[in-house]
Amino acid sequence: MIVLKLIHTIIFYSIAVISFIVGTILTIPFAIIIREHHKVFHFSARIWAKLLMWTSGVSVNISGINNIPKEGGVIFASNHQGALDILIHLAYLPRYFRFIAKSELFKIPFFGWYMSLAGYVPIERDVSASAHRTIGSVSDVLRKGDCILIFPEGTRSKTGELGPFKRGSLMAAFSSGATVVPVAISGSYQMMPKKSYLINIVPISIKFGQPISFNKYLGVKPTKEDYETELNRLREEILGLLK
Numbered sequence: 001m002i003v004l005k006l007i008h009t010i011i012f013y014s015i016a017v018i019s020f021i022v023g024t025i026l027t028i029p030f031a032i033i034i035r036e037h038h039k040v041f042h043f044s045a046r047i048w049a050k051l052l053m054w055t056s057g058v059s060v061n062i063s064g065i066n067n068i069p070k071e072g073g074v075i076f077a078s079n080h081q082g083a084l085d086i087l088i089h090l091a092y093l094p095r096y097f098r099f100i101a102k103s104e105l106f107k108i109p110f111f112g113w114y115m116s117l118a119g120y121v122p123i124e125r126d127v128s129a130s131a132h133r134t135i136g137s138v139s140d141v142l143r144k145g146d147c148i149l150i151f152p153e154g155t156r157s158k159t160g161e162l163g164p165f166k167r168g169s170l171m172a173a174f175s176s177g178a179t180v181v182p183v184a185i186s187g188s189y190q191m192m193p194k195k196s197y198l199i200n201i202v203p204i205s206i207k208f209g210q211p212i213s214f215n216k217y218l219g220v221k222p223t224k225e226d227y228e229t230e231l232n233r234l235r236e237e238i239l240g241l242l243k
Contacts, residue, residue: 008057009199015055023048024114031117038119042096045118049090056084057201058191062092064208064241070095073142073178074211077169079162079238080151082188089149089183092206097147100134121148135168139176148172152234160189162242165235167227170214174226177218182209182234184241207241 027044031037053060068074076097078089086099103122106112115122121141123134138148152169153162173180187204212234217226 005198005200008201009197012052012055012199016052019048019051024110037117038098039096041114041118042090042098045090049087052087053091056191056199058187058204060088060092060204060206062206062208065094067208067210068094068181069179069211071145073145073176074147075142075170075173075178075180076147076149076183077152077180077234077238078149078183079185079242080153080156081160081185082156082190082192082194084192085151085156085185085188086149088185088188088204088206093147093149095147097149098141099149100138135171135175138172142172142176142178148178152231156194157189158194160193162235162239165231167231170227170230170234173214173230174217174222177213177215180212180214180234182212182237182241183207184209184238186242209237209241212237 023044027041031040034040074095074097076089076093078085089097089099098119098121100121100123101115106115106120106122119141121134121137141148150169150172152165154166154169155163157163170180172178184207185204186207187202190202191200191204192198212230214230
């Protein structure tokens with residue numbers, strides 16, 4: 001059993017690396033020609049993610065997809081169970097989106113360059129000035145009608161259970177008035193538990209909750225109570241989707 005799982009994992013990672021390199025090489029000429037090159041890279045990443053999810057052998061059940069607005073800036077706020085959550089979102093979120101990632105990832109040769117061209121947003125977690133600049137950049141993206149993916153927990157769950165939310169995770173929603181769509185992933189923790197690199201074939205569930213509008217906060221300075229209320233509301237929504 002362990003041997004088969006190890007072979008399956010090796011095949012998965014091998015295909016991931018090879019297809020990433022080949023896909024990027026094929027994408028570059030189109031990115032040079034097309035003005036919105038970040039969307040070209042995202043389209044390529046989506047195909048890559050779908051290939052890897054197929055390679056993983058897991059089944060994915062999606063519900064609530066009609067809750068996603070078809071246009072306008074949207075923040076997808078998801079729980080963070082496992083290391084493959086980004087891959088899962090790339091494969092199954094129906095709208096183009098960017099995600100916020102720690103700045104260290106942008107320094108990885110080739111991979112970091114790809115993330116920059118794809119329009120993903122870097123943030124230095126321990127520097128408040130950088131965090132405020134990031135919020136400004138994210139708000140600009142949302143006002144243009146694009147989408148952002150965030151993980152309000154700030155890091156992967158150690159147990160698979162929903163952790164506490166970071167207070168600053170909704171600041172861009174308040175400043176831009178964007179719609180927030182709660183997202184709940186179940187099964188990704190079992191697919192690859194923390195501190196493990198083996199791929200487990202388990203069912204994955206993705207649920208999209210009712211959209212939450214932040215339009216009422218445009219032009220209004222939110223209070224501490226507003227932050228707490230909306231953050232608790234979002235957490236309860238995702239918790240309910242996980243049941």
